Amino acid sequence: MGRNVPAVSRALDILELFLQQPLLSAADVVARLGLPRTTVHELLVTLVDRRYLVQVPGQPLRYRLGVRVFQLGSVFAEQVDLAREAQLVANDVAIACDETVHVAVREGRDVIYIARVDSTHPVRMVSAVGRRLPAHCTGVGKMLLSDLSPDQFDSLYPPSTRLASMTPNSITSAARLKSVLKQVRQEGLAFDDAESSEDVRCVAAGVRDHTGAMVAAMSISVPTTRWSDGSRAKLMDLVRDGAARLSDNVGYRTPAGYGAPPDRHASRP
The missing domain is CATH 3.30.450.40 (GAF domain)
Structure with a gap:
């Protein structure tokens, strides 16, 4: 069995925070994961550089998911x-x-x-x-x-x-x-x-x-x-x-767990 790599786990922990909230600041990540600020900063810089995250225009200290996540998700959906x-x-x-x-x-x-x-x-x-x-x-x-x-x-x-x-x-x-x-x-x-x-x-x-x-x-x-x-x-x-x-x-997710998904129709039969 291989060894769990802490740096990779922390980077994935950061990405998974966006399953609950679409926009996060570095301070939000520090507070939620309890990681040192320096570690969080380095991980965020790396994720932005690899296009897994992008900095929000006009709000350089806030982040959202990047195109690379979408690309991976599309490949998953096709398979x-x-x-x-x-x-x-x-x-x-x-x-x-x-x-x-x-x-x-x-x-x-x-x-x-x-x-x-x-x-x-x-x-x-x-x-x-x-x-x-x-x-x-x-x-x-x-x-x-x-x-x-x-x-x-x-x-x-x-x-x-x-x-x-x-x-x-x-x-x-x-x-x-x-x-x-x-x-x-x-x-x-x-x-x-x-x-x-x-x-x-x-x-x-x-x-x-x-x-x-x-x-x-x-x-x-x-x-x-x-x-x-x-x-x-x-x-x-x-x-x-x-x-x-x-x-x-098959790829479904909801921030609140497996409750009823948002109603996609204004009214129903």
Whole structure:
């Protein structure tokens, strides 16, 4: 194993401060990291020289991130394989709960499953990567639909639209779906209450990429015989954590942690 290089660690500590605040002074860095002023000055000069930081015009003692950080981030974004990352995280979540875990993306009114890990229980949900289902009948689908703007929603589901049902519990009207999506946004979770299969319930959370867009959703599916208030609470926590970890792996960040991201639409459906 190699040795941790203190100077490199300190330089990275400085860069990571900008994840919480876009502009910082040398004094801010000294106060937050507890480093000597001389050390901070030398590190800042080096980071500016290498274009990882730039001095703010008209405010020479304040700094912001430089173009080199953007260039590295762009290379990272190009290399991210959502399906591969989804499979890795889904596997960990499935080990934690021993239930079936899915990750899906939306295409129009449907969702397509891009990752799946099965439960080891004899009774489990039968599914497949590549399977397509109506978004309004699934937890992952409702989660993804909740990120639409009002105009996008109305274009996809005009007010008079009658939605196909998969079970007696399926949502069949655009108005009802719109109401459910409002609750999904408030809770940050979506549920499938035996709406795609009468024998299965699930809970889902959204996955966001480096742009803040919801690009996928993760769900945990459970036979109704194993669904209870206790298991529901545990699965809610696990799917939140799993979706947050996958979001992190594909570049999403928020200064306040994995809470709700800023609302990108003035109003919602």
